[in-house]
Every structure is written in structure tokens, then in C-alpha cells.
Amino acid sequence: MIGVLALQGNYQKHIQILDTLNIRSMEIRYPEELDSINGLVIPGGESTTITDLMNRIDFFQTLREFSKEKPILGTCAGLIMMAKSVPDSRVEPLGIIDIEIDRNAYGRQIHSFTDKLSVKLNGKESQITATFIRAPKITKVNDEVEIISEYAGEPVAVKQGLHLGLAFHPELDKVTLFHEFAFKSQFINETKKHHAA
Numbered sequence: 292m293i294g295v296l297a298l299q300g301n302y303q304k305h306i307q308i309l310d311t312l313n314i315r316s317m318e319i320r321y322p323e324e325l326d327s328i329n330g331l332v333i334p335g336g337e338s339t340t341i342t343d344l345m346n347r348i349d350f351f352q353t354l355r356e357f358s359k360e361k362p363i364l365g366t367c368a369g370l371i372m373m374a375k376s377v378p379d380s381r382v383e384p385l386g387i388i389d390i391e392i393d394r395n396a397y398g399r400q401i402h403s404f405t406d407k408l409s410v411k412l413n414g415k416e417s418q419i420t421a422t423f424i425r426a427p428k429i430t431k432v433n434d435e436v437e438i439i440s441e442y443a444g445e446p447v448a449v450k451q452g453l454h455l456g457l458a459f460h461p462e463l464d465k466v467t468l469f470h471e472f473a474f475k476s477q478f479i480n481e482t483k484k485h486h487a488a
């Protein structure tokens with residue numbers, strides 16, 4: 292069972308992607324619901340609003356604990372929330388992926404765009420369509436973080452441990468790759484390794 296944080300923003304489309312993959316899902320609105328799930332999607336939206344709502348019900352500590360054992364996939368505002376450092380005092384990031392984010396780096400002109408991206412996951416390269424909406428820029432990537440996709444020479448998708456962070460919205464282009472990897476493939480591989488050992 293995978294949860295989709297449903298405090299604000301674009302969570303329905305993530306549920307549809309999980310349905311496509313035959314992964315059972317539930318909407319998460321309270322910290323105690325994290326006990327019922329094996330992984331979490333933090334969707335896009337507005338990171339300042341997500342920060343306010345998470346503070347109201349004391350989500351931060353529970354989510355940080357959750358991330359020590361279970362995978363989180365963050366897209367756009369979700370990526371901002373997962374970062375270690377966001378130089379904007381209205382956002383309180385969780386510090387799950389060791390990157391720095393500039394929320395509004397693309398400026399006002401380039402609000403959104405869709406383009407092709409190449410992604411390297413599991414040693415396999417895939418071509419996907421990616422839609423960026425008021426996308427954040429990853430301005431610093433520390434050593435333990437793997438860059439799995441770049442756009443125009445800048446990192447736009449990263450992986451650290453079990454977690455994935457994306458500057459774009461895979462759910463808008465029906466891209467299932469990341470949800471599948473975060474919540475299925477990496478565990479299947481672990482089990483195989485285990486059996487082989």
C-alpha cells in the first residue's frame with residue numbers, strides 16, 4: 292500500500308499512475324496514517340502552503356522517521372519539500388535528499404514547458420516526456436546523491452538511497468517509470484540479490 296500526500300495540490304493523478312501499475316494506494320492527510328503504508332508520494336503544488344499545512348498537524352518529525360525506512364517520491368513542490376536546503380524562509384524542507392533548491396530559478400517567463408528527457412535508472416536508459424510547471428532548480432547536489440536525468444545540462448531528477456526527487460510532473464504525461472521504480476523495482480532487485488547471495 293502506497294500513500295499519496297493529499298494536503299494540497301495535484302495528488303489525484305498520482306493515484307491514477309499507481310492504479311495503472313496495480314499498486315494499491317491511499318490518500319494521506321494525517322501523520323498517523325503513515326503507519327499503514329510502505330511508501331509515499333509527495334505531489335506538486337505549492338511548497339509554502341504544504342509547509343504551513345504540515346506544520347499545523349506536526350507532520351515533519353513523523354515523515355523524517357518514515358523516510359529512514361521507506362521510499363518517498365517527490366515531484367516538483369514535493370522535490371522542494373524533500374531537499375536539505377531551500378533558501379526561502381517560508382519553506383521548511385524535510386532534508387531527505389542532500390540537495391539545494393532554488394524555487395523560482397526559471398523566472399516568471401518560463402512558467403511551464405514540456406520536452407523529451409533521457410533518464411538513467413537501474414543501469415537502463417529510457418526516453419520520457421516531462422512537463423515542468425513553475426519548476427524548481429536543483430542548484431547543489433552533494434556526493435551521496437545520484438543524478439538520474441539532466442535537462443539543458445542541469446540536474447532535474449535525483450536519487451538518494453530509496454528516494455527519488457523530480458523537478459517535473461511525470462503524472463501529467465502518464466509516465467509510470469518513477470513510481471514503478473520507487474515502489475516496485477528496487478525491492479524486486481533487492482530480493483533477487485538476497486536470493487543470489
Ligand code: GLN
Binds near residue numbers: 334366368394426
Ligand atoms: N513553484 C512551486 C513551489 O514553489 C512548485 C510548482 C509545482 O509543484 N508545480 O512550490
